[in-house]
Amino acid sequence: MTGxxxxxxxxxxxxxxxxxxxxxxxxxxxxxARLAMTMANEMSDCKKTLKCIEVAIEDYN
Structure with missing residues (x-):
């Protein structure tokens, strides 16, 4: 991911x-949750938003 x-x-x-x-x-x-939904809507790219979820949850499993 670029940042x-x-x-x-x-x-x-x-x-x-x-x-x-x-x-x-x-x-x-x-x-x-509201912030995440707002940012996902701004990104307009479902694949990128799903990738962000995976990156954010990495260390919790």
Whole structure:
């Protein structure tokens, strides 16, 4: 997978962390699901979105 520049990824990570804090622990899962669906829709590529899921879940099995 190709990616964005490290400094841009860091900006994304900071905004994500701030947003998770803002919605609170109770809404964290719902927020992340909504974010994932929004980003998948923006990508408009089912194969890429499925690959992202596989990459994200790699170390949990």
């Amino acid at each position: 964005i520049k490290f400094d841009e990824l860091e900006i994304f990570y900071e905004k994500l962390a701030e947003s998770i804090d803002r919605v609170g622990e109770k809404n964290e899962s719902l927020f992340l």
